[in-house]
Amino acid sequence: MTDAPGIRTTCAYCGVGCGVIVAPDGAGGFAVRGDPDHPANRGRLCSKGAALAETLGLEGRLLAPRIGGRDAVWDAALDLVAGRFGETIAEHGPDAVAFYVSGQLLTEDYYVANKLMKGFIGSANIDSNSRLCMASTVAGHRRAFGTDTVPGTYEDLEEADLVVLVGSNLAWCHPVLYQRLVAAKAARPALRVVTIDPRRTATCELADLHLAIAPGADVALFNRLLAAIADRGAVDEAYAVHLEGMDGAIAAARAETGGTGLPERDIAAFLDLWIGTEKVVTVFSQGVNQSSNGTDKVSAILNCHLATGRIGRPGMGPFSVTGQPNAMGGREVGGLSNMLACHLEIENPDHRHLLRTFWHAPAMPEKPGLKAVEMFRAVAHGRIKALWIIGTNPAATLPDADAVRDAIAGCDFVVVSDLFATTDTARLADVLLPAAGWGEKDGTVTNSDRTISRQRRFLPAPGLARPDWAILSEVGRRMGWPDAFDFASPVEILREHAALSGHAAARGRDFDISDLAALDEAAYDALAPLRWPVSARRTGGRFFADGGFFTPNGKAWMVPVVSRGPATATDDRYPFRLNTGRIRDQWHTMTRSGRAPRLGRHLGEPFLEIHPLDAVRLGIRPAHLVEVESREGRAILRALVTDRVRPGEVFAPMHWTAEHAPAGRVGALVAPVTDPISGQPESKAGAVVLRPYRVA
Numbered sequence: 001m002t003d004a005p006g007i008r009t010t011c012a013y014c015g016v017g018c019g020v021i022v023a024p025d026g027a028g029g030f031a032v033r034g035d036p037d038h039p040a041n042r043g044r045l046c047s048k049g050a051a052l053a054e055t056l057g058l059e060g061r062l063l064a065p066r067i068g069g070r071d072a073v074w075d076a077a078l079d080l081v082a083g084r085f086g087e088t089i090a091e092h093g094p095d096a097v098a099f100y101v102s103g104q105l106l107t108e109d110y111y112v113a114n115k116l117m118k119g120f121i122g123s124a125n126i127d128s129n130s131r132l133c134m135a136s137t138v139a140g141h142r143r144a145f146g147t148d149t150v151p152g153t154y155e156d157l158e159e160a161d162l163v164v165l166v167g168s169n170l171a172w173c174h175p176v177l178y179q180r181l182v183a184a185k186a187a188r189p190a191l192r193v194v195t196i197d198p199r200r201t202a203t204c205e206l207a208d209l210h211l212a213i214a215p216g217a218d219v220a221l222f223n224r225l226l227a228a229i230a231d232r233g234a235v236d237e238a239y240a241v242h243l244e245g246m247d248g249a250i251a252a253a254r255a256e257t258g259g260t261g262l263p264e265r266d267i268a269a270f271l272d273l274w275i276g277t278e279k280v281v282t283v284f285s286q287g288v289n290q291s292s293n294g295t296d297k298v299s300a301i302l303n304c305h306l307a308t309g310r311i312g313r314p315g316m317g318p319f320s321v322t323g324q325p326n327a328m329g330g331r332e333v334g335g336l337s338n339m340l341a342c343h344l345e346i347e348n349p350d351h352r353h354l355l356r357t358f359w360h361a362p363a364m365p366e367k368p369g370l371k372a373v374e375m376f377r378a379v380a381h382g383r384i385k386a387l388w389i390i391g392t393n394p395a396a397t398l399p400d401a402d403a404v405r406d407a408i409a410g411c412d413f414v415v416v417s418d419l420f421a422t423t424d425t426a427r428l429a430d431v432l433l434p435a436a437g438w439g440e441k442d443g444t445v446t447n448s449d450r451t452i453s454r455q456r457r458f459l460p461a462p463g464l465a466r467p468d469w470a471i472l473s474e475v476g477r478r479m480g481w482p483d484a485f486d487f488a489s490p491v492e493i494l495r496e497h498a499a500l501s502g503h504a505a506a507r508g509r510d511f512d513i514s515d516l517a518a519l520d521e522a523a524y525d526a527l528a529p530l531r532w533p534v535s536a537r538r539t540g541g542r543f544f545a546d547g548g549f550f551t552p553n554g555k556a557w558m559v560p561v562v563s564r565g566p567a568t569a570t571d572d573r574y575p576f577r578l579n580t581g582r583i584r585d586q587w588h589t590m591t592r593s594g595r596a597p598r599l600g601r602h603l604g605e606p607f608l609e610i611h612p613l614d615a616v617r618l619g620i621r622p623a624h625l626v627e628v629e630s631r632e633g634r635a636i637l638r639a640l641v642t643d644r645v646r647p648g649e650v651f652a653p654m655h656w657t658a659e660h661a662p663a664g665r666v667g668a669l670v671a672p673v674t675d676p677i678s679g680q681p682e683s684k685a686g687a688v689v690l691r692p693y694r695v696a
C-alpha cells in the first residue's frame with residue numbers, strides 16, 4: 001500500500017465507493033485526493049468527490065437535540081423518543097411505529113436500526129430510501145438467484161468486449177466507473193459500448209450505438225434478445241443444467257409483442273452485437289429499477305445472461321450499479337422491510353428462528369413490513385403513529401412529495417436524525433437529533449461490486465452530535481433491552497454482524513464475512529478494502545460461473561416476463577412523459593454537495609429539458625420559466641431546450657427542495673406508483689402538462 005500521509009476513508013456519495021485520502025491543507029482546512037490503492041478508483045475522483053473538503057463547514061449544523069424547536073439535553077431527548085415509541089407500541093402494537101432510514105448510513109448504523117425494529121420492537125416497518133434506488137434489482141436477483149447477489153466486479157467492465165448500459169447515465173451518476181470504462185476503451189478500441197436510454201445523455205458520447213428506447217420498453221427489447229438467442233442456437237446447453245424455467249422464459253420472449261420505439265435496423269445491430277460477443281456485461285441502473293415493472297426488467301436482462309452462461313466469468317455478467325454509498329451495506333443488514341439481516345428471508349421460519357436465537361430477541365415479525373410509499377401512506381392514514389426518519393429527506397424525495405410532507409406534518413410523533421435542521425423533513429420533526437456526519441464517525445460501507453471499505457473519522461463530531469449507531473443503541477437500551485444494545489464502538493457491531501453472517505452462510509446464504517468476526521480494534525482501524533465473501537468457505541471474486549445458486553435446488557430461475565408500459569398514462573390533459581434523475585455535480589437534496597460553490601457552477605438551478613419542436617409548439621423559449629403540472633403537483637423550472645430528449649418527453653433533475661428552490665420540487669410531480677413486487681416507485685415515466693410560466 002502506498003505510504004501516503006492522511007486518513008484513508010471512502011467518498012460520501014455514490015455507490016462506486018471510491019477511496020479518498022484526507023489530509024490537512026496547511027491553511028486550517030483539509031485536502032481530499034483519490035486513494036491510489038483503493039480498488040474502486042485507484043486514485044481517480046469525480047467532481048463531487050474532489051469537492052468533499054469544501055462541504056465540511058459547520059454553518060447551519062444541528063449541534064444539540066431539539067424538542068419542539070428548543071435545544072435540549074440528550075437524556076431528555078432520548079427518554080422522550082424511547083418513551084413515546086414504547087407507549088405507542090403498548091397502546092397500538094408494534095406495527096404502529098416505523099423507521100425510515102438511508103443508504104447514506106454506515107453498515108454499523110444500519111445494523112443496529114434493523115436489529116432494534118425487527119428483533120426487539122417486533123415489526124418489519126423499517127424501510128430505506130434505497131427502496132427508491134435498487135429495490136427492483138434486489139427483487140430480480142432474489143427470484144433468479146435465491147439471494148440478492150451481484151455476480152460480478154468492476155473489473156468485468158474492463159475485461160468485457162461489449163458493455164451495454166441500460167438506463168444508466170454512468171458518466172454523471174457513477175463517474176469514476178465511467179472513467180474506468182473510458183480508459184479501457186481507449187486502451188482497447190475493440191471494446192464496444194451500447195447505451196439504451198430514452199435520453200442522449202453524456203454517457204452516449206462513449207457509445208458505438210445508442211438506442212433511444214421508448215420509456216419502459218426494456219422488457220420488450222430484452223425479450224427480443226432472448227428469443228433471438230434461442231432462435232440462433234446461442235443458448236449455452238452445458239450451462240443450462242444449472243437453470244430452471246428456460247422453456248417458459250423463451251416462450252414468453254417469443255410471444256412478446258411490445259414495441260420498443262426503435263428502428264428495426266438498430267435492434268438488429270444490437271442483437272447481432274450482443275449474441276456475437278461472448279464477453280458481454282450488461283450494466284443497469286435507475287432507468288431499469290425506477291419502474292412499475294422494474295423487477296421484470298431486471299429479470300429480462302438476467303434471463304439473457306443465464307441462457308448464454310455469460311455470468312460470473314471474467315468480462316461477463318449482468319451488473320447493477322447502486323446509487324448510494326451504502327445501498328449495498330443496507331441490503332446486507334436487512335435494512336429493507338421485506339428482508340432480514342445477512343440475506344436471511346423473512347418468510348422462512350428457519351431463518352427467523354436463527355435470527356431470534358442469535359439476537360436473543362423477544363420478537364420477530366413473520367411478514368414483511370411496509371415499503372417506503374406504503375409506509376408514508378400509512379402515516380397519512382394515521383396507522384403509523386410514531387415515525388423515526390434517519391439521514392434522509394422523504395418530504396422532498398418521495399413520490400407525491402407534497403402529500404408525504406403533509407403526512408409527516410400530521411403524524412403524532414416524528415423524530416428526525418440529521419446533520420441539519422433545515423431540510424424539508426427536519427422542519428417537521430417533534431424531536432431533532434444531531435447526527436455525526438461524514439468524517440466525524442467510524443464504520444464501513446459496501447459498494448456496488450461488494451467491496452467493503454472503511455469510513456474513518458478525521459474530525460470531532462461538532463457540538464453534541466453523535467453517530468447514528470450510538471443514538472439507536474441508546475434508545476434500544478432505554479426501551480428495555482440493555483444487553484442487546486450494549487455496543488460501545490462500531491467494531492463491536494461489525495463483529496456481531498460478521499458472526500451472524502457465518503450462521504447465515506451455513507444455511508446456504510451468499511453473504512459471508514465471518515472472517516471479520518474476530519476483528520480487534522486495531523485490525524478494524526487498519527481494515528483495507530475487501531470484497532465479500534470473506535470467509536474460510538469462500539473469498540472475494542465472482543459468483544455463479546459454475547452454477548451453484550442459492551435456491552433450494554441450487555439452480556437459477558429464468559422468470560418469464562412480458563412487457564408492460566409505464567403505469568402512469570399520458571393523455572390529452574397530461575401529454576408529456578416526465579423522466580427524473582440526477583445531474584453530475586449534485587447529490588440527492590444537496591444537503592452536502594450544495595455547500596461546495598464549485599459544484600453549483602455546473603447546473604445551478606432546477607431545469608426542464610425539452611425538445612426544440614415541443615418548445616416552439618408551446619411557445620416556451622430557451623431559459624424562460626416553464627410551469628410543469630402533473631396529477632399530483634406542480635413545479636416551476638427553467639427551460640433547457642435540447643434535442644437530447646425525444647419529442648413528447650421531458651427530463652428534470654430531482655435535487656432541489658423547498659430549502660433551495662420552493663417551486664422546483666420535482667418530487668411533487670412524481671406519481672406514487674410502484675412496482676408490485678419490489679415496491680420501487682416509477683420515477684422515470686410520469687405524465688405532465690407544460691405551459692410557459694407567466695408571473696400573475
Ligand code: SF4
Nearest residue numbers: 011013014018046049
Ligand atoms: Fe464519490 Fe462516486 Fe465520484 Fe467516486 S464516483 S468520487 S464515489 S461520487
